Amino acid sequence: MRAGFRMILESAGDIVVAGEASTGAEAVAAASALRPDVVCMDVQMPDMDGIEATRRIIADPASSPAIVVVTTFDRDDYLFDALAAGATGFLLKNAGPEELVSAVRVAAAGDALLAPEVTRRVIARFAAATPVPSRENPSGGRDGGWHPPSRPSEGFSRDARAEGSTVRPELTDREAEVLRLVAQALSNAEIARRLYIGEATVKTHVSNVLQKLGARDRVAAVVYAHRRGLA
Template structure:
């Protein structure tokens, strides 16, 4: 049996992941945690083989929790990051902290189950989109990195394109079948990367950079 600790700050998401994993005959969900601190507290008692780790949580985030978990002297659990974020900085930070795999929440259930089994067996698992980003980054020279400008995720680009089409946040949420708060989160992250503070400037800046 593969013993799994699920770490995610959203109760419904966490329960859904735990319920999904519990349907696998060779998995046992031995605990759930809503923060990095709670995960560290649970590990010694629950003794998971794999920690399924979200990245952004209140208090201690997933990167720092991963760093601390992998430094445990007595048989540290293996860490599989499972998150919505696909940015270079997040990916590299998690891997440098010691994560053994990185999957995104858009992954189908069978891919998640296979990832957990592979990580438990000592393998490294990367979502295809994550692997492609890392390969592109490794192959890019200094000039390429300087010229690429802001790196937006495919979802951020998609949302900005819909903003450019004149759609409101509720309309975008309906089109993409995601929550309005998720739309706002993607937009805020795009604003930060583009160095702007409003929707109109975000679209024009993305066009200037050749993103749209």
């Protein structure tokens, strides 16, 4: 599988595969030594699973790669535990070669991405604000697993008051338009093409939207858009 991924990514022309790892512990060591921009992480691996490896890589202040979890298992516990650990993307191994290449490019650009199969589940889980069963805590609850934001400090800032507030940030017409497209899971490049503006301009609009919403990341902004009927 790794050999196949390497061939696909290197054939893209603008991607260099810096290294490979066959276990979670090797992945942590390789990330520390090689300082990659993007890590494609499996979940089930010997000696340390990909969720823990992701958590340790993100915790290393000297290394700041974007981590895209690529797994065969379309399971909510893997999905939400990966996001909680700090992954910026979740892709299934049945994705086509062009999707893998696109995922790495999107992650390298600082954007988050989710496989289309799981995007709606993430939005629904955030919006419901209910506990998600995890591998450590199958019944859910606040003592284990991933939890959607239920307090102002989780996902949104206190000023945004994402839960149940009537406060609406003052977005410009263009920012609102960009937010709607972000909520449709479009990348910055796709938004730029749709609106006939530069990708750098899109990044500026997205940054302004996140700041005004008090949103930690694009996922939180997507949730806001769906809650407010903007998507």
